[in-house]
Amino acid sequence: MFVRPFRVKSNTVIKGSDRRKLRADISAAFPSLSADELSELVPNKEELNVVRIYAHKGDAVTIYVLNKNPLFFELEKRLYPTVYVLWRLPALLQTFRTWPPVLQKLIGGADLMLPGVVVPSSGLPKVDQGDCCAVSVVNNRAPVAVGTAAVSSAEMNNLGMKGRGVCVLHTYMDNLWAFGDKSGPPSLPDVESEGQGVNTEESEADEEDEEEERKEVKMHEEEEQSPVIMDALLLQCFLHALKSKVKKSELPLLTSTFLRNHMFSCCPSGKQLDIKKSSYKKLSKFLQAMQQQYNLVQVKELTKGVESIVEVDWKHPDHFSILLPYDSHVTVNPTLCDCLLEKSEYQEVVSLKWDDLFSRTLGRMQQCYQVVFPGQAPRIKKGHIEPIDISVASRGSNKKVKATIFYTDYQLMISVYFFRVPVPST
Structure with a gap:
């Protein structure tokens, strides 16, 4: 979700009553948090901001930031912790382990596939479909990605560990992480890996298993490239x-x-x-x-x-229609959304016709005009063009007429003389 840059809509300080509400929402979403941990995450006196953004696909996301580090983000009225929170509280979510090379795929926007999941001796973490979960790499318990379970743990086993495992929303090194202090994950010993390294024979066997897992991941990635x-x-x-x-x-x-x-x-x-x-x-x-x-x-x-x-x-x-397809609609990205749509249209309008886009754009542009006279530099003015006053005077028995054009804005006066020529009747 945050692979590409997002656009900030607003950034405001959270008031005391809103802090209490946020603390209650976090407690409801993550009941395992103690009162002390909640107070540490949402303190009463430290700088805490709420930042509203639009992701690159137009999703409206709310980010809660403590001391310039994003702690939680809210998507479709559901809270998710960032990696900054999980580095402080690594046991907050059920965590799936994967191999370090897979991390680069996750950072690039891929989901975690089941062939890339390392199954510990105790079995897979217990999750239901849609549960919030984290991803870490072997030899370090510090989570590097946050998402939702694509299927339940039982279904993962029934599928033979094939298919999608975790739908990734946020990772270390993405733009949400870059919105903070850009610190790296801490080194937290992986208990499972340490236990496997005690016996030499077991370690060698595990290395073989790891190699097989890597081959499976590589084969699956190649299969994905349709x-x-x-x-x-x-x-x-x-x-x-x-x-x-x-x-x-x-x-x-x-x-x-x-x-x-x-x-x-x-x-x-x-x-x-x-x-x-x-x-x-x-x-x-x-x-x-x-x-x-x-x-x-x-x-x-x-x-x-x-x-x-x-x-x-x-x-x-077909030579041109196939090569140069034309779409009569324009997808409304976050920039166009802010410039051209009303607030009531944010969640409804996803595309505009070209003529509608141009009319909305012109309607929001400030009017201006330019007047050019020979021998003078062009003058550009904002707003509507000023009216021109024309006065007409008769001279010499209504035969000679003088017209005076007075341009108020530039204080220019132009006099024009002309004669009335009688036309003989036929």
Whole structure:
């Protein structure tokens, strides 16, 4: 939830009555806390603030901050402790253990999968689905992540420790952690690990088990990278290459050259195009599917065993509609939400049409105008444009007329002379 930066809406000091209410809410959410621990978490005289934010997906979150360190965050009327609290009270939540390499995945926004959970000799922590729980790494009891149980402990065992274990909301090193003093987790000895290290034979056996667990985690992560993602990247590079790289003079074009010189160069930075990881496995199968599905290209075997692109339909409507999709709606992010929506619309409006977005934006902009006269620098003024006063005077038996234009704001006077010319009747 806090992988990306969030936007602060308000930051206010909590009053005495609100402190008592917060203390009662924390006690109800975490009944294992003693009175002394509650007083330590919510003191009467130290600086305690309530910060209201919008997460990057638009979720409204309330954070309770003590001495500039976030202690708890409230999401959908439910309190969750931060890692700063759990480092002081590591036994506050049921905690699942995992391997240190998995921590980087959690920090990146992934949930804790059951193959990555280290099951102690005493068994899994007892949790029900949706219970608040924590995650720590082997050899250190200090929690590094907070979330909710995806399934109950009994269901985890029934599933054979496969699938999702903990839906992670907050981790060490995320933006909520960075909102505090950015201190690191303390070193708290892992009793389970110490007990396993007493006997050499048991230690060696445990190391083998750990290695197997790591392999299972790696295999599961590889399985998670669905070919669908690579298929989408393959299609994107294919269409991009046809639109911006391939020229008519190059046809017929060897498919291997098309892949090497055009498609690879269209791959976005930070991504790697690998056909073997797609559902097609081979370039020939992919191009065959593109020919049958979109009819954008024609592929023929001009030389035995060597395929070439012999024709490209440059005017095919799918050529642009697939490559450049257009959405008539704009997703309302936290910035647009604050600028364009009324308070009553915060939880209801998730997208706006383009014309509605522009009209709302223009309606909230301050009016201004610019007047330019030859030989003078342009003058820009805020607000509505000032009215222009025009006075008309007759001279010489109503034949000669003088019009005076007086611009109040700039104190400019322009005189215009003209004559009335009688038009003969027909």
